[in-house]
Every structure is written in structure tokens, then in C-alpha cells.
Amino acid sequence: MIHNVGTQLRRGLASVFSSRSSRKSISHAENHSDAMADGQGYRNPTEVQMSQLVLPCHTNQRDELSIGQLLKWIDTTACLSAERHAGCPCVTASMDDIYFEHTISVGQVVNIKAKVNRAFNSSMEVGIQVTSEDMGSEKQWTVCKALATFVAHHELTKVKLKQIIPQTEEEKTEHGVAAERRRMRLVYAETIQDLLASFPIKDDMENRDCSHMVPAEKTYVESVELVLPPHANHQGNTFGGQIMAWMENVATIAASRLCRAHPTLKAIEMFHFRGPSQVGDRLVLKAIVNNAFKNSMEVGVCVEAYRQEAETQRRHINSAFMTFAVLDADNQPRKLPWIRPQPGDGERRYREASARRKIRLDRKYIVSCKQTEMPLSVPWDPSNQVYLSYNNVSALKTLAAKDNWVLSAEINQVRLYTLEDDKFLSFHMEMVVQVDAAQVFLLLSDLRRRPEWDKHYRSVELIQQVDEDDSIYHVVSPALSSDAKPQDFVILASRRKPCDCGDAYVIALRSVMLPTQPETPDYSRGETLCSGFCFWREGDQMTKVSYYNQATTGLVNYLTTNVSGLSSEFFSTFKACEQFLLNNRNDLAPSLQTL
Structure with a gap:
């Protein structure tokens, strides 16, 4: 055995x-396979699809679709899927790590598909797939995949959700693995701290060219946004996609101040909404480059909210870490200047960024790698x-x-x-x-x-x-x-x-x-x-x-x-x-x- x-x-x-x-042969989806053969087609009842034509107003300084705009569309599609299952309003609780594999140009079409993978008590995991389509050549590319967690609310109280009954092999897999992903989200912060405590991240600052170092404080960005009615969702709270778009904006500015060029966002590490905000709130967005590596940099972003100018206690709304690169004419990453961290808290963020990078590289290899490409024995490491x-x-x-x-x-x-x-x-x-x-x-x-x-x-x-x-x-x-x-x-x-x-x-x-x-x-x-x-x-x-x-x-x-x-x-x-x-x-x- x-x-x-x-x-x-x-x-x-x-x-x-x-x-x-x-x-x-064992097959729990024979009826659905027959339906597909008859041309009827099986479709997940929670599935929502959105297609958007990329216009100049949606683009950034490189004439590519702004990631902030894409995040708005992703959040909208995922929310509609969650509400289709819950039958009541839902709010974004978090969005897992996103890796962007392809940029999108003006005139191309963005296709977004979202469906609920699994419902827990009052929260649910929504899987999102994003592809781009060239109308002239009919070519399609995978842009990214995302996983978002939504919480159902009805009149300010949480709702007990009905369970998802998976039908296809893919749905059964996603349903089963969703519980494991939920567990992974809960222990992520502990993993970072355990890695730093048990295995301090070594740094080679002594061997770096100090003449090409940029003080971290020079990359600091602070911006304030007044939440207006157009920024609110159908529940009166600030639209989660809008907050994520503002966060991407200040992070891009911070990254630009390090490289003095137009950076490309390659990955986002988990948006985590810690509380709501409403129309009339002031949102303070802060971003700074935590660490720079050879061809990439990590920018930390946080959002705080307050109601009145005299209000001293600010509410922590969201935080995320974004990885940027600068691409040359051949679409290859350029070498970046090093960062000199601020003493104290800046040094902590600097070390944590190194830990996150190590975890990110290991995760990309383990989680993203196809099973047929992975060696049987993978080195066991705290990261x-x-x-x-x-x-x-x-x-x-x-x-x-x-x-x-x-x-x-x-x-x-x-x-x-x-x-x-x-x-x-x-x-x-x-x-x-x-x-x-x-x-x-x-x-x-x-x-x-x-x-x-x-x-x-x-x-x-x-x-x-x-x-x-x-x-x-x-x-x-x-x-x-x-x-x-x-x-x-x-x-x-x-x-x-x-x-x-x-x-x-x-x-x-x-x-x-x-x-x-x-x-x-x-x-x-x-x-x-x-x-x-x-x-x-x-x-x-x-x-x-x-x-x-x-x-x-x-x-x-x-x-x-x-x-x-x-x-x-x-x-x-x-x-x-x-x-x-x-x-x-x-x-x-x-x-x-x-x-």
C-alpha cells in the first residue's frame, strides 16, 4: 500500500x-456531460461574465489598460457573482495574490469570468479569470487569475449562506481546495513572523554600490481622497474596486520615484479590507518602496479613513504589497537602483519585504507549477x-x-x-x-x-x-x-x-x-x-x-x-x-x- x-x-x-x-467508469457528472453533448451546455448558476472594450480613458501612461481600472472591473464582476449566490448585498473582504501575465492595449477586449467556488458560513470564495482578446487577430491571452473573499450582509447582519453543490470535476476540485486556501490565508501573517524570527533574512548591503542607493523616504507618497457618491457602491459604502484603484495609483507613483521611469505592476499580495468607509470619509493613502531587488521592487500601501478634519483617530481600511518592474524596449526587466531603508520601522519593512520575496518565489514555484513539471521531492523550508x-x-x-x-x-x-x-x-x-x-x-x-x-x-x-x-x-x-x-x-x-x-x-x-x-x-x-x-x-x-x-x-x-x-x-x-x-x-x- x-x-x-x-x-x-x-x-x-x-x-x-x-x-x-x-x-x-465512475462519473458524477454524466448528466451534465450529456447536456453539453446535446448543445444545452452546463453553466454554473453563480457564474457572471463581463466583457469590456479598452478605451483611451482606461489606460495609463504607457497606453496600456490601467491595473486600477482592471481591479474595478474584477471587483464588480466578483461581487455580482457573490450576490447571485447569496441573494443579498455582499462586500469585499479580501482579494488574494494576483500575478499579471500579460498587459492589455487600447482596442483590445477584456473578458472577466467569476463564479463562487465555495460558501462557508457567511463568507464565500469567488474565483476570477481574466483574459484579453485581440479583435483583429482573434488571439486570446491569459492576463491573470484572482481569488476574492466576499461576506454577505443583510441589514448590517451577517447572512448564513447556502452551500455550493459542485457538479463538474473542476468545480469539485475548486470546492475542495477552497477550504485549504482559506486556511492558508489565516496563517500567512504568522508565516512571515516565524520566518523572520527563526531564520533572519541576510542582507548584502555592505556589498552594494552606495552611490546608486536611493533613500526610501524619497519614494514616500501620501494622497488624500474624498469619498463622493460616484465612488460608492449600491450599498452606500466606498466601492472596494475604487479603493484598490487608488492604492495602485499611489504605489505606481512611489515606484516611479525610485526608478525615474514608468514601472509595470507584476504582482499584488492580498488586499485585506479591515473595515468599511462611506461617502463623506477622507481616505489617506500612503505608499513607500520597502525594498528593491535586482529587477523588481516591493511597494507597501495602506489606507486610513477619517470623517472630520478634527478627527485624530484614523481607521485602518486596507493594506497591500505590490511588486513592480521596469521593462525595456524588448520587454525585459531593467536593473533597478538599491534602496536605503529608513532607520527603525523602515528597516523592519525592508527585512519583511525580503521575507515576502522569498515566500513569493517559493510559492510561485510550488503553487503555480504544473504537477507534471514539479520534482517529486521539494526542499522543506520555513518559507x-x-x-x-x-x-x-x-x-x-x-x-x-x-x-x-x-x-x-x-x-x-x-x-x-x-x-x-x-x-x-x-x-x-x-x-x-x-x-x-x-x-x-x-x-x-x-x-x-x-x-x-x-x-x-x-x-x-x-x-x-x-x-x-x-x-x-x-x-x-x-x-x-x-x-x-x-x-x-x-x-x-x-x-x-x-x-x-x-x-x-x-x-x-x-x-x-x-x-x-x-x-x-x-x-x-x-x-x-x-x-x-x-x-x-x-x-x-x-x-x-x-x-x-x-x-x-x-x-x-x-x-x-x-x-x-x-x-x-x-x-x-x-x-x-x-x-x-x-x-x-x-x-x-x-x-x-x-x-
């Missing part, structure tokens, strides 16, 4: 996939642990949500499904046990107990307890043959409890690299890209247990024995797991109760 169970998979592949046409954990869980949920699993065999109510997809071959085992789902989750979360039922786990050592939900283990497996070395694995185990009723318990497993656990001559280092368990409650004291494993072609030999016949390796291991759960159904699992 682990990542190297047996050596004869190739023998079984021909019989598995040659008989695929006669096997039963990427949140995103590596996120990727671990989301990869398993994405695998579980796929519709084209094929039932290959069934013996004694244990089912084996297979999936051949791109460069991967995956299998999925499923059974129902008479043990409560929460207890199953506790028993299987601690990998140290896995040798009790899985002979392919010879020994398991807990290397690092990252937090209450993530642990790193060193696993040793027996040799595949008499003349081979035993295998070892360094495994990140990410466990998640259900976010809502009907969600699965999740235990996601993937390989990571740790400096403290290098390869040794005694073992052959094995790797796994995506594997783990999902558990669903099937009734009182009944749980559906599903195990998933995904492997590249190079790891096929280490998956299992003959798949087509549901060999004794699969059957005996999974039945041993069932017996382990039944024998320990009343176990308090003290090793996990303290986590």
Missing part, C-alpha cells in the same frame, strides 16, 4: 486498460511550508475529484479503481468500515502506527512535528528483492478535518527533502508525489475509506503487484487496515490527542 508495493505492475497494465471499455502543505492537500483533493476513474476489480466489497492520465498512473482503493470517521482519522493520521497493519512500512520515525496538522516522517520499507537495498522515504503528512458537513477527512502524503535527512548508502531513497486517504461518514459508525496513490512512469515498478486481478498485496493490506481499525475503534489515540 505504500509507494513501492510490489514489482509486477507492467504485467497487469495491458489487461487493465485493454478491458477499460467494458469496465464501469515554503505553508504552500507545500497546501499543495500536498490540494493535489490529493484534485486526484480524488477526477471523474474518469475506472473500476478494475472488486473482491469482498473492496474496490480497486485505476486512472491513466498524462504522465501518471493512479490507483484508488475503497471500502466501508464499521468505525466512526473521526476515529479512523485519528488512527491513520499517526504514521508511526502504520507498521501495525502495512508490511510495506517496516519502521516509521517522526522527524518533525511542524504544527498540529503537518508532520514529517522518515519511513523505511523492505527491499523489493533479495539483492536490493531497503527503501526509505521522507514524507510530509498533512491531515485536515472537515470544514463543513459532508467534507472528507484528509491525510495527504508527499515526499520532501530535509537537510537533516540526506540519502545514505544503507537505503535506496524512494519518492512519492501524491498519495493518502480520504474518509467520509456513511452513517452512524460507518466510514468510507479511500486510499489514493499517483506515480510517474518511472515509479511504476514500485506501485503494486498485478492490478488487474486485485492481487493479494492489495487485498491483504487493505483488509489488514480494516482489521486494525476495528481492533482499535475505542482507542483514544493519545499520541494525537495532544497535537
